[in-house]
Amino acid sequence: MATQARDIANRSLMTNSNVLSVSTSPTAAFHSPLSSLGASQLGRVVTQPKQLKPFDTQDIKILLLENVNQSGKDILKGQGYQVEALKSSLPEDELIEKIRDVHVIGIRSKTRLTERVLREAKHLIVVGCFCIGTNQVDLEYAAKEGIAVFNSPFANSRSVAELVIGEIIVLARQLGDRSNELHSGTWNKVSAKCWEIRGKTLGIIGYGHIGSQLSVLAEAMGMTVIYYDVVNHMALGSAKQVPTLEALLNGSDFVTLHVPELPETKNMIGAPQFEQMKTGSYLINASRGTVVDIPALINASRNGKIAGAALDVYPNEPGGNGDYFTSNLNAWAEDLRSLKNIILSPHIGGSTEEAQRSIGVEVGNALVRYVNSGVTLGAVNLPEVSLRSLTLDEPNHARVIYIHHNVPGVLKQVNKVLSDHNVDKQTTDSKGDVAYLMADISDVQPGEIKDIADRLEVLPSRILTRFLY
Ligand SMILES: NC(=O)C1=CN([C@@H]2O[C@H](COP(=O)(O)OP(=O)(O)OC[C@H]3O[C@@H](n4cnc5c(N)ncnc54)[C@H](O)[C@@H]3O)[C@@H](O)[C@H]2O)C=CC1
Numbered sequence: 498m499a500t501q502a503r504d505i506a507n508r509s510l511m512t513n514s515n516v517l518s519v520s521t522s523p524t525a526a527f528h529s530p531l532s533s534l535g536a537s538q539l540g541r542v543v544t545q546p547k548q549l550k551p552f553d554t555q556d557i558k559i560l561l562l563e564n565v566n567q568s569g570k571d572i573l574k575g576q577g578y579q580v581e582a583l584k585s586s587l588p589e590d591e592l593i594e595k596i597r598d599v600h601v602i603g604i605r606s607k608t609r610l611t612e613r614v615l616r617e618a619k620h621l622i623v624v625g626c627f628c629i630g631t632n633q634v635d636l637e638y639a640a641k642e643g644i645a646v647f648n649s650p651f652a653n654s655r656s657v658a659e660l661v662i663g664e665i666i667v668l669a670r671q672l673g674d675r676s677n678e679l680h681s682g683t684w685n686k687v688s689a690k691c692w693e694i695r696g697k698t699l700g701i702i703g704y705g706h707i708g709s710q711l712s713v714l715a716e717a718m719g720m721t722v723i724y725y726d727v728v729n730h731m732a733l734g735s736a737k738q739v740p741t742l743e744a745l746l747n748g749s750d751f752v753t754l755h756v757p758e759l760p761e762t763k764n765m766i767g768a769p770q771f772e773q774m775k776t777g778s779y780l781i782n783a784s785r786g787t788v789v790d791i792p793a794l795i796n797a798s799r800n801g802k803i804a805g806a807a808l809d810v811y812p813n814e815p816g817g818n819g820d821y822f823t824s825n826l827n828a829w830a831e832d833l834r835s836l837k838n839i840i841l842s843p844h845i846g847g848s849t850e851e852a853q854r855s856i857g858v859e860v861g862n863a864l865v866r867y868v869n870s871g872v873t874l875g876a877v878n879l880p881e882v883s884l885r886s887l888t889l890d891e892p893n894h895a896r897v898i899y900i901h902h903n904v905p906g907v908l909k910q911v912n913k914v915l916s917d918h919n920v921d922k923q924t925t926d927s928k929g930d931v932a933y934l935m936a937d938i939s940d941v942q943p944g945e946i947k948d949i950a951d952r953l954e955v956l957p958s959r960i961l962t963r964f965l966y
């Protein structure tokens with residue numbers, strides 16, 4: 498689909514002055530040392546960002562789902578975009594209705610942007626995943642349609658790692674059960690099968706941003722850390738990489754999963770893997786619900802193979818707060834809820850004020866950069882391409898963005914179209930079958946842009962063309 502309607506130009510190429518909050522206090526903010534210095538103190542010549550036309554920023558329609566943090570909403574509203582923000586996700590048919598109209602959609606982990614949904618998104622140019630995971634988006638299809646996808650690759654990693662540390666202690670001390678008992682009026686003071694975590698072995702599956710952060714925290718609590726990863730990662734502290742999943746399962750008192758949702762990680766922990774775990778060990782899953790075979794976990798808990806588990810993620814998750822977690826959603830839900838020493842949390846690994854605020858700023862800024870200037874730095878499905886901003890000193894310039902099939906001869910054809918003008922700067926890169934070209938051309942009048950657009954439109958390689966001027 499290559500529609501004229503998705504060719505959005507926009508009024509501003511402004512730089513964003515929001516600061517990224519990585520504070521430990523709810524109110525403090527982190528300022529880059531440079532942000533307190535005026536540009537003149539740095540000896541730079543100040544050039545005003547150029548106001549782009551013909552479209553107003555108010556023409557950009559944005560739909561934010563799943564309670565995106567205020568920091569993200571503020572950045573997008575600050576640009577003058579039309580922002581509609583909903584607290585929960587939407588059922589697929591309602592999503593399709595809404596997505597038809599918007600240029601930008603912001604989601605978290607719940608909203609599935611499948612090919613069926615994206616096919617209807619005739620105006621969509623970019624998706625913001627206000628989270629780490631992007632498994633909920635059909636990235637390949639989006640790229641084929643020229644729709645960029647951004648995420649926040651590590652702003653909530655620390656929050657997940659801290660939750661897991663908490664869960665390790667809560668499981669080792671059966672704290673969830675003791676608390677539930679006392680909430681219902683029963684005093685039950687026990688020490689049998691309650692343990693310190695000092696000296697125990699934590700096995701981390703997936704030693705990426707979260708797994709490695711957790712490794713450091715766990716060692717600080719006196720645990721021994723081993724990890725298994727398909728990639729050979731540098732061990733932090735005294736942690737040791739083990740060669741196989743089986744070696745990790747054999748050697749760990751606590752096993753925790755931090756892998757992405759992939760075909761290879763589906764049911765990565767099932768009946769055979771529970772057999773390989775130590776009797777009386779614990780399993781924690783704060784990655785994706787598809788990674789653990791839950792009926793196998795229920796069996797392993799009932800037959801005493803595992804002494805407890807903590808789950809933050811599920812194959813099917815409710816759409817919003819207040820929805821029920823029952824067998825209507827997952828056939829085994831009631832069995833799971835009835836088990837002893839099982840912590841069930843509603844996908845809150847990344848849900849802290851710090852993480853959500855940082856994600857809002859990071860993804861909000863990425864969306865503004867993409868809409869206003871076409872820069873794809875940080876995109877997960879398109880090549881990462883950047884050009885310095887146009888300024889007021891360059892009044893008759895236009896930026897051409899040409900997303901196209903990665904086939905031979907395209908540059909020659911595009912440059913033929915642009916050849917009546919001076920190409921001041923140009924960059925291009927490809928990722929798989931899709932390539933992204935940006936060019937700033939000078940001495941171009943608004944009337945001439947239509948002509949350039951029309952000529953690019955008909956090139957067979959075209960996926961999507963945008964003009965910013
Ligand atoms: N519960 C929650 O709220 C949150 C959950 N997550 C989930 O956690 C996952 C991990 O996050 P990050 O650490 O940031 O990801 P990451 O990409 O930094 O690390 C993932 C690691 O898993 C490894 N891996 C991939 N396939 C594997 C396999 N088959 N066997 C062993 N290792 C494998 C990779 O090599 C990589 O080192 C995310 O993909 C997301 O699904 C992320 C944030 C919050």
Ligand SMILES: O=C(O)CCC(=O)C(=O)O
Nearest residue numbers: 605606628629630847848
């Ligand atoms: O906070 C969310 O909704 C999703 C967290 C998560 O799973 C992620 O960041 O991948």
